Amino acid sequence: xxxxxxxxxxxxxxxxxxxxxxxxxxxxxxxxxxxxxxxxxxxxxxxxxxxxxxxxxxxxxxxxxxxxxxxxxxxxxxxxxxxxxxxxxxxxxxxxxxxxxxxxxxxxxxxxxxxxxxxxxxxxxxxxxxxxxxxxxxxxxxxxxxxxxxxxxxxxxxxxxxxxxxxxxxxxxxxxxxxxxxxxxxxxxxxxxxxxxxxxxxxxxxxxxxxxxxxxxxxxxxxxxxxxxxxxxxxxxxxxxxxxxxxxxxxxxxxxxxxxxxxxxxxxxxxxxxxxxxxxxx
Numbered sequence: 323x324x325x326x327x328x329x330x331x332x333x334x335x336x337x338x339x340x341x342x343x344x345x346x347x348x349x350x351x352x353x354x355x356x357x358x359x360x361x362x363x364x365x366x367x368x369x370x371x372x373x374x375x376x377x378x379x380x381x382x383x384x385x386x387x388x389x390x391x392x393x394x395x396x397x398x399x400x401x402x403x404x405x406x407x408x409x410x411x412x413x414x415x416x417x418x419x420x421x422x423x424x425x426x427x428x429x430x431x432x433x434x435x436x437x438x439x440x441x442x443x444x445x446x447x448x449x450x451x452x453x454x455x456x457x458x459x460x461x462x463x464x465x466x467x468x469x470x471x472x473x474x475x476x477x478x479x480x481x482x483x484x485x486x487x488x489x490x491x492x493x494x495x496x497x498x499x500x501x502x503x504x505x506x507x508x509x510x511x512x513x514x515x516x517x518x519x520x521x522x523x524x525x526x527x528x529x530x531x532x533x534x535x536x537x538x539x540x541x542x543x544x545x546x547x548x549x550x551x552x553x554x555x556x557x558x559x560x561x562x563x564x565x566x567x568x569x570x571x572x573x574x575x576x577x578x579x580x581x582x583x584x585x586x587x588x589x590x591x592x593x594x595x596x597x598x599x600x601x602x603x604x
Contacts, residue, residue, distance in 0.1 A: 326374050327371050328372050329370040331382060332348070332352065335351035335386045339386065339389060351386070357385070357398075358381045358382040358385060359374075394417055394530050397411065405450070405454035407453050407480075409449065409453065412472075413532065414470060414532060415447045423454075426451065428590055429455060430455070430459070435458075438462055438463065439463075440462070440463050440465070440508075441455060441463070441507060442509045442556070443464060444511040445512065445513050445535070446467060446473075446477045448476055448477060452481070453481060453489070460488060462488065463490070465501070467494060467496070469495045470534075471493060497509075497553060505556060505561070506556055507562070508562050508564065509549075509564070510564045510565075511564075514535055514538035514545050515538055516528075516538070516542050517537065542571065543574065550565075554604055560603060562601055562603050562604070563602055563604070567597070567599070572589035572597030576600055585604075586601075586602060587600070588601060588602075
């Protein structure tokens with residue numbers, strides 16, 4: 323086994339990972355092996371006949387075994403790319419997902435590059451949303467919040483490593499974590515929005531992720547109701563609230579925003595054509 327080459331190891335791992343549903347076995351094998359070797363994936367293509375050392379093969383085998391048990395790749399490697407930013411993730415944070423980039427796109431479309439707006443990111447998790455906006459709008463000031471101290475520590479670590487000096491943080495639940503003497507131009511959030519009894523919570527990566535960051539009441543809207551109710555007290559007149567939500571929640575969220583006095587209320591669809599982001603102006 324000590325003469326197992328990179329090609330051999332990848333082929334075996336690919337066969338093992340093919341037993342998992344909804345995976346890309348070759349890609350995942352390459353990600354885990356490059357992580358084991360602390361090399362770029364291009365290294366695997368350049369040196370396919372290179373033998374692996376016993377300790378390298380053992381580490382790789384252990385990582386593949388963890389993945390076969392269902393542990394998400396992002397938690398195994400401790401990393402996830404989002405908006406071209408390399409973020410640290412742990413089981414204290416949600417794994418940033420591509421569909422959340424729509425929330426970033428919608429926010430950036432409303433934020434001129436030359437305006438020093440005040441922006442709040444509620445429930446920042448790994449800091450993905452705050453980091454993406456801070457990197458794209460460096461003269462804006464971002465206030466990122468989370469109710470979990472361990473989660474907020476991860477976000478702070480990401481901000482520091484990415485050298486994003488225009489982000490402050492605060493601990494607390496939704497708008498309660500915001501400075502009481504500050505009004506914001508934008509409040510942005512990807513809150514929990516899955517119903518407590520939704521069977522999807524037991525599928526894929528979700529069982530490994532923090533439950534309090536996923537589910538929110540019988541219809542999934544408890545936290546969104548809270549944010550919509552609190553936000554007008556923390557936004558300037560003309561300020562915007564942007565929320566990510568579930569594919570079947572757009573109609574109800576637009577109703578909640580309208581009843582709370584928001585104008586220009588709209589819902590945007592993701593690449594799959596599903597309702598994903600709703601927004602309104604105070």
